[in-house]
Amino acid sequence: MLLSQTAHYALRAVYYLIANDNIKWHLTKDIAKSTKIPAPYLARILSNLAKNGILLSRTGMGGGFSINEKSIGVSLYEIINQFDNLENINDCVFGFGECCNDGKCILHDRWIDAKEQLVDAFKNITLGELKKTGRYLDWAKVKI
Numbered sequence: 490m491l492l493s494q495t496a497h498y499a500l501r502a503v504y505y506l507i508a509n510d511n512i513k514w515h516l517t518k519d520i521a522k523s524t525k526i527p528a529p530y531l532a533r534i535l536s537n538l539a540k541n542g543i544l545l546s547r548t549g550m551g552g553g554f555s556i557n558e559k560s561i562g563v564s565l566y567e568i569i570n571q572f573d574n575l576e577n578i579n580d581c582v583f584g585f586g587e588c589c590n591d592g593k594c595i596l597h598d599r600w601i602d603a604k605e606q607l608v609d610a611f612k613n614i615t616l617g618e619l620k621k622t623g624r625y626l627d628w629a630k631v632k633i
Contacts (some may be wrong), residue, residue: 514551516552517554517556519553560616563616
């Protein structure tokens, strides 16, 4: 509801790369298989992240994608915002296109507060913090 599929995939791919940084270069097909992201779609996402300096990319033998160590201070917000403009998300909980202040529903104020808290969390969690958690995620449990 809040994030697009592309933003979800970007976060999933970045987490995978952070959690598996013992291997320097990862092929798109391997990331796609592990994270259950369609490879052609993932390739565009990874290319975008590399173009914006979040990832490093290398072509040819021994190439692939890797986390750019210089981007360890980048927040999840900065990654998501490359695909979704979080400041302009105005979804209605009931699916009426947009939330609005005129004739607002009973959930409006709580929903606005919840969205602001989530955006704040994205702004305050960095790639470095993801790396520190060192948590293994069971990608087999990811919903397709």
